[in-house]
Amino acid sequence: MNRPNMIVKEYMSDESIKGQLELGISRVPEKDRNYHLGGRSFYFFDFDDNIAFLTTPLVIFHRKTDEELFLSSGEWAACHAQIGRSGPHEEYEIRYDDKVGSFRYFRDHTESELNTLGRTRQIFVDDIQKALLLPDLQWKGPSWECFYHATFNHRPVSLITARGHSPKTIQDGIAEFVKKKVLPHEPNYLSLFPVNHFETRKKLGDSEIKLSTSMLKQKAIRASVEKAIETYGYSPHHRFGMSEDDPQNIQMIVEELVRLKNDYSEMSFFMIETHAGQFIKHEIFTSGLSSESAEHFAQMNLFDKAPRL
Numbered sequence: 001m002n003r004p005n006m007i008v009k010e011y012m013s014d015e016s017i018k019g020q021l022e023l024g025i026s027r028v029p030e031k032d033r034n035y036h037l038g039g040r041s042f043y044f045f046d047f048d049d050n051i052a053f054l055t056t057p058l059v060i061f062h063r064k065t066d067e068e069l070f071l072s073s074g075e076w077a078a079c080h081a082q083i084g085r086s087g088p089h090e091e092y093e094i095r096y097d098d099k100v101g102s103f104r105y106f107r108d109h110t111e112s113e114l115n116t117l118g119r120t121r122q123i124f125v126d127d128i129q130k131a132l133l134l135p136d137l138q139w140k141g142p143s144w145e146c147f148y149h150a151t152f153n154h155r156p157v158s159l160i161t162a163r164g165h166s167p168k169t170i171q172d173g174i175a176e177f178v179k180k181k182v183l184p185h186e187p188n189y190l191s192l193f194p195v196n197h198f199e200t201r202k203k204l205g206d207s208e209i210k211l212s213t214s215m216l217k218q219k220a221i222r223a224s225v226e227k228a229i230e231t232y233g234y235s236p237h238h239r240f241g242m243s244e245d246d247p248q249n250i251q252m253i254v255e256e257l258v259r260l261k262n263d264y265s266e267m268s269f270f271m272i273e274t275h276a277g278q279f280i281k282h283e284i285f286t287s288g289l290s291s292e293s294a295e296h297f298a299q300m301n302l303f304d305k306a307p308r309l
Contacts, residue, residue, distance in 0.1 A: 030153050032239075039237025042190060042228050043150040044221060047161040047170075048073040049245045050143045050274050054127040059102050060092040077246040077275065098164070103196065107164040122169045128176045136182075142274040143243040151183055156190035156232070158224040160242070162213045162249075164196035191227050193220035214252035217244075221256050225264070236266030241281075243272040250275070257284045 032041045045051055057070040060083055069092060071079070083089045095101035099113075105123050119126055131139035150157050159170055170192055177183040194200055195216035201209060204219040211219075225240060232238070242257065244250050250273055257269045261284045269284035283290040 027152060032153075032155070034235075034237035034239065037237040038233075038235045039239065040156060040228070040232050040235070041150075041239045042156045042158070042224070042241070043146065044158045044160055044224060044240065044242040045143060045147055046217075046242075046244045046246070046249070047159060047163065048141075049077065049277075050141045050243045051147045052128070052131060052139050052141050052144065054124075054131055054139070056105050056123065056127050058106070059095075059104065060089060061095055061102070063091055063093050074245075074276070081248055103164060106162070106196070108166055108169055108197075122165060122172065124163065124165050124169050124173045125176060128173045132176065132180045132182070142245075142277050142279045143272060146241075146243065146272070147187075148183065151185065151187045154188045156228060157187040158189070158191040158193065158220075158227075160191075160193045160195065160217055160220045160224065162196055162217070162246075163194045164198075165194050166197055167192035167194060167200070170194055190231065191220070191224045193217075193224070195220055214246075214249045217249055218252055218256040221253060222260065225260055238264075239268040239270070241270035241272055243274055245274040245276075247275055254282075254284065254289060258286065258288060260284075262286050 032039060034041070048054060048056070054073070057072065058076045060069050060071065061067070062069070063084075069089075079087065079089060080094070084091075084093045096103070098104060098107050108122050109117065109119075114120065114122070117123075121129075147157070149155075159174075161170070163170070165173075171186075171189070174183075175186065178186055193204070193216075195204065195213060198209075201207065201211075201216065204211075204216055204223065206216060206219075221242060228238065228240070240257075240260075242253055244253055250271065254271050257271060261267070261269050265286060271282040271284060271289065273280040273282065
């Protein structure tokens with residue numbers, strides 16, 4: 001898929017500079033843009049490197065020596081398509097065993113396994129707690145302000161992540177933001193899809209574990225749109241935006257959003273591309289992406305129209 005060239009200029013909002021003084025003391029709740037027309041705005045987020053940066057590592061293995069190499073989620077997004085094929089990780093491989101494999105820190109653990117690891121909570125919850133001990137600029141992702149805006153204004157939110165934790169663990173992790181007062185309250189959850197969680201895979205029709213993460217995210221996005229219509233009713237004025245950083249996932253998500261736009265042509269769909277910490281907003285049309293870019297964009301609303309260059 002050919003995507004238009006984009007120009008992005010760095011922007012730091014006053015909110016991000018001020019740190020955690022962001023609980024909405026001076027903010028006034030806003031209605032959805034199309035609320036007066038019966039429309040709602042639905043916010044879909046990947047978690048890692050979008051809402052927040054965590055230290056949860058992924059692990060790849062040297063084929064001959066079994067040496068383990070730990071990668072950050074950002075490094076993984078940049079290189080996972082080449083692992084075992086070319087480049088600096090040509091001699092490494094991905095292993096899928098949930099207990100000792102590449103994604104072992106992205107899965108829930110039994111109580112005895114947690115005891116062995118010296119933990120009392122699931123790794124996702126612990127890693128959020130650790131992140132919140134750092135300065136805001138070290139843990140806040142490029143879509144944090146959008147996530148905060150959506151939560152503050154009770155917008156319907158869906159979390160669609162490659163993690164394999166249970167939906168409850170994801171909620172427990174998000175609750176840490178509320179406990180530390182960096183979120184005013186729990187999000188208004190529309191759906192939770194940690195797509196590599198086995199029960200979630202089954203819910204998405206992949207009980208035989210054959211689909212890629214990108215394909216599972218496609219299914220989760222469609223399921224979330226259908227849930228939105230089921231819960232809030234059909235309206236041609238509904239608006240949907242998805243934030244994602246992984247280039248391979250972005251391409252597949254755009255393909256699904258184009259299909260959704262063709263199915264629901266009167267509704268609006270947006271792709272928010274956050275690869276490498278950028279923040280690029282595309283509107284989706286029946287023929288593909290718009291050619292608009294985010295320039296000096298406050299990141300408060302996935303659906304504000306970005307200025308033309």
